[in-house]
Amino acid sequence: MNAIMTQCKFELLRIFRNPYFVFWTLFMPIVFYFIFTNIVNTGVPDQNEWEAYYLMSMTTFSVMGSAIMNFGIRMVQEQTGGWSTFLKLTPFPAWAYFTSKMFGQLTMHLLSIIIVFLAGFLINGVSLSFSEWLFSGLWILMASIPFLALGSLIGTMKKVETASGVSNIIYLALAVLGGMWMPIHTFPAFLQHVAEWLPSYHFASGAWEIISGNSPDWKSYLVLVGYMFVFMVIATYVRGKQES
Template sequence: MNRFIYQININFKRIILRNKRFFLFDMMLPIVFYLLYSKVLVTGIPQTDLKTWQMNYLISMIIYSCLLGSIITVANTLLEDKTSHFDILSQLTPLPRWQYYLSRILIFLLLNLISSIGICLVGIFVNNLTLSITTWSLIILITIIGTVPLIFIGILISLANNPATVNMLNNLLVFPLAMISGLWWPITMMPKWLQSIGKLTPTFELSNIDQSILHGKIIDNQYVLGIILWLVAIGTTTLLITKYQKYKELDIE
């Protein structure tokens, strides 16, 4: 257990404390979007509806920040571990391989927690949004749990083992996913066929769960089941590909 905690401590320092890209990209980009669409580009929104819009868009930017951190940061970090041979160093420790990934998943969840709290503070201090501590905490907690399937997507992308391929997959997945799931603008603005696709995404399902908590509504079990199915599907695929790559390496040797 002490070795596992030591590994978590090392990963915390190198992935979060020394990772300037996290603060500049995963946090600042969603904050800029939030300030732009909740404070500047609000012409035409009635004053009575402005607070609701600011709160709803805050939820979207929290999830968008976690989307960036869970896929792009995860994929790039794990790829850097491989290119710098840090993963080989980890393999030489007495810890089993699953703890290598578990220690990183915990750090990535912490990274998402930090970004979520940061964006919430912007909403509180800039737009004077007021919610009970229980509601704020529940929204953040559910969001962090709901990002686990996204983290597995990031792990899956990192298995491409090629920087160009990983960057291409990140761009092909993250930004279209943010658009069609309604994080950048309401999903109702898109064509019906695109709405049908967007409603199947984990980010749309997570957004609806958070919106239900925000407005005191009953959470639709359909969205909870959807996230669970995403987790099982992506987790199983990642496990199978990891085992296949390991078998292939052993076969080559």
């Protein structure tokens, strides 16, 4: 048990020292939030509603980036650096290794949620009820798990450069097409239909529904669980083929 707790501690330290985490997960979402609520979209009919809506968009954008890029790229780095191979020669069980990584990543997701929420409050004075803050934060935290599965799939790549390039493309494509940067009703009809089947749209949509006084749609649960299952199965298969 002590070994697992020590590994969790190391995971937290490594994530926080990662420049990808600081830049993509914290700095960029807060900058985008300020730009799109105070410069680009000033004068919208309901400014307060827009500021709360876009705060959820940038929080999900932040957490999704951490799951896809930080988690996946770090796994590739450990594989190419021989760390994963070294652990297999120790008594440290494989399940404990992945548990500590998941714990560390979810802890950083929670930290990201708190920081971006705080930025929204300080920048625009976003005012939500306690239950809206709480349940939207819990939704974002738990609904980030499918993206950890996607990060795990990216982590099966053999080169850090390849993983970095692919994760950047996937991350930005999911963010834009999923409506995190701009509402999907501004898209052409074809892209709106595409967005409605993307995990990123349903990830953000659940938070949007909560701050509107509703519950996440059942379709959001099904889509996110479905993507999680697919990503996990493919990642497990690919990793098994590599080890064999």
